[in-house]
Amino acid sequence: MATAPRYWRENPSRYNMYGIKCNSCGKCFFPPRVICPVCHRKSVGKIETIKLKGEGKIFSLSEVHEGLEELSLQRPYVLAMVELDEGPKVTGQVIDCDPCDMKIGTKVRVTMRKLSEEGPSGVIHYGYKFIPVPEKSP
Structure with a gap:
């Protein structure tokens, strides 16, 4: 089991820029979000996390x-x-x-x-x- 400090240190987004790419409209956003602010509902299930x-x-x-x-x-x-x-x-x-x-x-x-x-x-x-x-x- 990871301790809180270890979990905090090993979280990849602590040291990298992660955003999202909407595979419906092709646009990228930072910070990550659950739904594309352009496509809205059309983006559900079409969002992928990307390392910028x-x-x-x-x-x-x-x-x-x-x-x-x-x-x-x-x-x-x-x-x-x-x-x-x-x-x-x-x-x-x-x-x-x-x-x-x-x-x-x-x-x-x-x-x-x-x-x-x-x-x-x-x-x-x-x-x-x-x-x-x-x-x-x-």
Whole structure:
């Protein structure tokens, strides 16, 4: 029998981006849902869970100078809406970059990072953030 901490650590969606693909209309969505928001009832039984690549382009962005206290050491930081290659748009922080270098169309990929923890010996919360993909030189 798995303990609660082990179950929590070994849950695949803790460290990967899983979405759904509707085999009725072909669209992908994140986060996963039970029924396709486009097809509705037509999608019943036609939904499959997929692992998203986590790659895409910045669709919209904002440079944050005053935000959450937990992120005070990271200010200023970039918050972006990323259009994933599979189609869904996802909001997340763009890290490991100079905010001035980020622009609409910049290619990024997801990375899982520690977001917070509950006290000094509590549960660690992981989540996704985005990092820029270096451009290939010709």
